[in-house]
Amino acid sequence: MTDPSLDAVDRRIINALQGGFPVCERPFDAAAEELGIGEAELIARLDVLQDSRYLSRFGPMYNAERLGGDVTLAAMEVPRERYETVAETVNAFDEVAHNYARDHRFNMWFVVAAEQPERIAEVLxxxxxxxxxxxxxxxxxxxxxxxxxxxx
Amino acid sequence: MDRALLAAIEDGLPVVSSPYADIARQIGTSEDDVIGRLKRLLGEGVVKRLGLVVRHRAVGFDANAMVVWDIGDADVDRVAEKLAAQPFVTLCYRRPRRLPEWPYNLFCMIHGRDRRTVRKQIAELNASADLEGVPTAVLFSKRCFKQRGARFSTANMEPAA
Incomplete structure (x- = not known):
């Protein structure tokens, strides 16, 4: 992964494109115009940003329920000395999308999403x-x- | 065809001048068709959003708090509307209680640059919705073990945890 520091234009790009990306024939051109830069510059910068640690993705966010799938937020109380091992076990499932350590008795919080709703219960x-x-x-x-x- | 389209873009849009034409070629349809379908899927809410997904920590949002309350079932919608209106609240959900271990039914996420600021925002939040004395907990995240934009098969998710 490359790790450039963000300059003012990068920041403007990130702030603007979180809200949405145009759906038209030349979307980068349209988005670039809004930002006051050229299409080529936007594409070049996004290319770099995409591979940087700042962005997790450039694309769609789906509504799992609307696609017939299902999602849940799961919580576990994991003994400190077993935390890493349990995290590995949990993260090994493709259906686990995010996993956060939190400071609470329930100290492991993760999202489970699956296209087949019954798969959620199976994974848990x-x-x-x-x-x-x-x-x-x-x-x-x-x-x-x-x-x-x-x-x- | 909707499924083929959603599967084709799940890992990201091509960063090229005409990305929808690229996708159209990939799934064997026209650019117009892809554009029309995407607009409809966005309108229907099947695609919640199209755009950049930021890694909060990497951009300096180190403090991420999940704040939870136990709100009476009759009041939960009214309270949630107030909480969701605060600019620093990034997600607001009602979830089931799991008694006796988990008594909380309303969840808000706050992303901020540091814990001190987030704590102040939480105090504001409680004041704005008149929540003094309501059972509550604040769960700061300490570490993110896995943050990926999920597959179509497992759905691209909001960072709900």
């Missing part, structure tokens, strides 16, 4: 079997709308 059950630890499943019941956006 498998994790309980492999680790011998309880997994709390906290699926979203309601989402209150906010645009996810940070200013860099």
């Amino acid at each position: 059950c498998q994790i309980e079997i492999e680790t011998g630890l309880q997994v709390l499943s906290l699926p979203k019941l309601e989402e209150f709308f906010i645009g996810l956006k940070v200013t860099v």
Whole structure:
């Protein structure tokens, strides 16, 4: 991974394109115009940014439920001395998308997403079997709308 | 064809002048068709958003707090609307309680540059929705073990945890 530092133009690009990317024949041209730069410059900079540690992705965010899949947020209370091993076990599942250590009795929090809804229960059950630890499943019941956006 | 399109772009859009034409060639359709489908999928909310996904920590948002409350079921929508309106709240969900271990049903995520700022924002949040005395917990993240933009098969996710 390359690791350039972000300059002012990079920051403007990141701030603008988090909100959305045009869907038209020449989307980079359209986005570049908004940013006051040229299409070629935007493409060149995105090429670099894409491989940098700053971005995880440039593309779509899907609504798993709308695709017939399912998602849950799972929590575990993991003994400190077993934390790394349990994290490896959990992260080995393709269905696990994010895994965060948090400072709470429930100290491991991860997202499980699957195209087949029944697969979620299987993965959680498998994790309980492999680790011998309880997994709390906290699926979203309601989402209150906010645009996810940070200013860099 | 929708599925083929979603599968073709799940790992990212090609960074070239006409990315939708590239994708169209890949899945055997026209650029217009790809553009039309994507617009519709965005409108329907199947694709929540198209754009850059930032790694919060890498861009200096080191403090990431999940704040949870136990709000009476009758009040939860009203409170959530207030919380979601705060600019520093990046996600707001209602989730089930799991008693006795987990009594909390309302979840907010806050991304900030440092813990001190985030703590101040949490205090503001509690004041704005009149939540003094409500059972609550703040779970700062210490480390991210896995942050990937998931596959189509496992859905591209918001950083919900």
